[in-house]
Structures are given as structure tokens and as C-alpha cells.
Amino acid sequence: MDFQKQTAPTPATELRASDADRDRVAEMLREALAEGRLTADEHAERVDGALHAKTVGELEVFIRDLPAAYQPPAAPAPPRPEPGAIPVAADANVVAVFSSAVRRGRWRAGRRLHAYAVFGTVEIDLSEAIFEYQHVVIKAVSVFGEVRIRVPENISLRGTGGGVLGKFEVSPLDSADSAAPVVYVDGWAVLGAVEARPRRGRTVSDILERVQDKVDRKLSRHLGR
Numbered sequence: 370m371d372f373q374k375q376t377a378p379t380p381a382t383e384l385r386a387s388d389a390d391r392d393r394v395a396e397m398l399r400e401a402l403a404e405g406r407l408t409a410d411e412h413a414e415r416v417d418g419a420l421h422a423k424t425v426g427e428l429e430v431f432i433r434d435l436p437a438a439y440q441p442p443a444a445p446a447p448p449r450p451e452p453g454a455i456p457v458a459a460d461a462n463v464v465a466v467f468s469s470a471v472r473r474g475r476w477r478a479g480r481r482l483h484a485y486a487v488f489g490t491v492e493i494d495l496s497e498a499i500f501e502y503q504h505v506v507i508k509a510v511s512v513f514g515e516v517r518i519r520v521p522e523n524i525s526l527r528g529t530g531g532g533v534l535g536k537f538e539v540s541p542l543d544s545a546d547s548a549a550p551v552v553y554v555d556g557w558a559v560l561g562a563v564e565a566r567p568r569r570g571r572t573v574s575d576i577l578e579r580v581q582d583k584v585d586r587k588l589s590r591h592l593g594r
Contacts, residue, residue, distance in 0.1 A: 382424065382425055382426030382429065383424055383425070383426060384424060384425045385423065385424060385425075386422050386423060386424055386425050386427065386428050390425060390428055391419055391420055391422065391428065394419045394422075394428045394431060394432055395416055395419055395420070396540070396566075397432050397435060398412055398415050398416055398419065398431065398432065398435075399412070399416075400569040401432075401435050403569075404569060406435060415431040415432075418430075418431055419431050447503070447504075447547060447551060449504070449527070449551075449553065450504050454504075455480050455481055455504060455506050456480060456481060457481075458481070459479075459481045459482060459483040459508070460479025460480060460481055460482060461479060461482050461483075462482075462483045462484075462485070463482065463483070463484045463485075463491050463493060464484075464485045464486075464491070465485070465486045465487070465489030465490055465491045465514065466485075466487045466488065466489055467487070467488045467489055468489045469489055469490040469491070469492070470486075470489070470490075470491050470492070471491075471492045471493075471494075472492070472493050472494065473492065473493075473494035473496075473497070474494075474497055475497050475498070475499065476497075476498050476499070477498070477499045477501055478495055478498040478499065478500050478501065478502075478505050478550075479501070479502070479505070480502045480504065480505060480506065481505075481506045481507075481508070482505070482506070482507045482508070483507075483508045483510075484507060484508065484509045484510070484516050484518075484556075485510050485511075486510070486511045486512070486514030486515055486516045486561065487512045487513065487514055488512070488513045488514055489514045489515075490514060490515045490516075490517070491509075491511075491514070491515070491516045491517070492517045492519075493507065493516070493517070493518045493519070494518075494519045494568070495518070495519060495520045495521065495552065496519055496520065496521050496568040500524075500550040500573065502550075503548070503549075503550050503551060504550075504551050504553070505550060505551070505552045505553070506552075506553045506555065507552060507553065507554045507555070507556075507565075508555050508556055509530070509554055509555070509556035509563045509565075510556050510557055510558075510559075510563075511535065511556070511557070511558045511559065511561030511562055511563050512559045512560065512561055513559070513560050513561050514561045514562075515561055515562045515563075515564070516556070516558075516561075516562070516563045516564070517564050517565075518552075518554060518563075518564065518565035518566075519565075519566065519567070519568040520542070520552050520565070520566075520567055520568065521567065521568065521573045522542070522567040522568065522569055523544050523545070523546070523549060523573055524542065524544050524549045524550045524551065524552060524567075524573060525542055525543050525544045525549060525550070525551040525552070526539065526540065526541060526542035526551075526552050526554070526565060526566075526567065527539070527541060527551065527552070527553045527554070528541070528553070528554040528555075528565060529553070529554070529555050530554070530555055530556040530557050530558070530563065531557060531558075532557065532558040532559070532562075532563075533557065533558070533559045533560070534559070534560045535557075535558030535559055535560050535561045535562055535563075536558055536561075536562040536563070536564070537556065537557065537558045537562075537563045538562070538563070538564045538565070538566075539554050539563075539564075539565040539566075540565065540566040540567065542566075542567050549573070550573070552565075
């Protein structure tokens with residue numbers, strides 16, 4: 370036997386696909402359906418194919434014509450701040466008790482936000498928020514309720530928590546920019562749900578550019594008077 374002979378590495382596209390790989394592709398397809406890039410029939414056909422795919426290459430076939438398949442490589446997210454670096458007191462509280470509460474649009478995200486849903490629904494949308502700090506902690510607690518969190522797709526997202534007869538689901542996200550904001554979702558879902566994921570098509574830079582365009586237009590109209 371020739372021990373010097375080396376076996377050529379298996380191409381990445383021929384590697385066996387994992388359940389996490391299939392879930393990632395299914396999420397991309399779901400977002401593509403929501404954005405109108407795929408019809409309902411195309412979505413159903415691709416999801417079925419993705420769930421039965423055996424290799425990474427077979428999975429790529431179902432997303433190669435979608436923008437989400439061409440994201441830049443992610444950079445390692447900065448480590449979480451040491452305990453005490455972020456104040457314990459919340460900059461803002463969003464509470465829904467037998468009701469609903471929403472925080473969305475153009476608003477300033479502080480360093481800590483607390484969300485409580487008790488027999489109610491809380492929606493926190495950071496896709497157009499102004500990030501004044503790189504690290505943002507969201508404490509989310511759901512009791513017979515639901516907390517939904519959306520973030521721009523070019524930031525980093527982390528989650529720590531669990532569910533008691535409920536669902537705590539945070540889709541990890543890594544930005545290509547190590548200086549991008551990092552959102553940490555900590556919490557519990559008791560007979561309820563806490564969900565955090567990126568909003569596809571929304572990025573921090575795009576939002577800033579749109580805001581600057583509006584400012585420039587208003588300034589031009591003001592100067593033109």
C-alpha cells in the first residue's frame with residue numbers, strides 16, 4: 370500500500386448536505402416568496418427539492434438565481450461585551466398585555482431594550498432603526514404571547530434563551546463587516562414564542578443612503594426658494 374498517495378479533497382459542491390444547510394435554503398426560498406421573486410408553485414417545487422437534496426451542490430441549484438445566494442463572506446462578529454459593559458436598565462420598554470405593541474420605522478436603538486408580551490404581541494423592527502451603539506441587547510419575554518424581532522440583513526444577530534412549552538427561535542446572522550452592529554436577543558418563551566430573524570432586502574447602508582437623499586432633496590427645495 371502506498372501511504373504517500375493522497376486522496377484528492379472532495380469538492381465543496383459534492384459534500385453531503387446537513388439539515389442546517391437545508392433549513393438555510395428553505396429560509397431563503399421563503400423570503401424570496403415573500404418578496405415576490407418566486408411564485409407559490411415555484412416556491413413549493415423548490416422547497417420540496419431542497420428537502421430531498423443530498424449534496425450541497427444539489428441545494429445550490431434551487432437558490433443560484435436569487436440575490437441571497439451571493440452574500441459576501443461573513444466576518445467574525447466581535448465578542449460579546451463583558452458583564453456590566455451594557456447598563457442593566459433598559460433604554461426603552463415595549464410591553465403588550467392582552468394587546469399589541471409595535472416599535473418600527475426610523476427610531477434610535479439604544480444599548481438595551483426590554484420586550485414583554487403577556488397574552489399579547491410585541492413587534493420590534495430594527496430594519497430602519499438608527500444604531501448609535503455597536504452592541505444592542507434585547508431582553509424578550511413571552512408568556513402566552515409572541516415577540517417578533519426583525520433586523521437588517523447586514524448586521525450580526527445572536528440569541529440566548531429557551532422555551533417552556535413555547536418556542537425561542539433566533540436565526541444567527543454574521544455580517545461581512547466586523548464593525549457592523551450586533552444584536553443580542555436574550556429571553557424566554559413560556560407557552561408563547563420569541564422569534565428573531567433578518568428582514569431580507571433591508572440593510573443599514575441602504576437605509577442611511579435613502580435618508581441622506583431625503584435630506585438633500587429637502588435642502589435643495591429650501592435653498593431654491
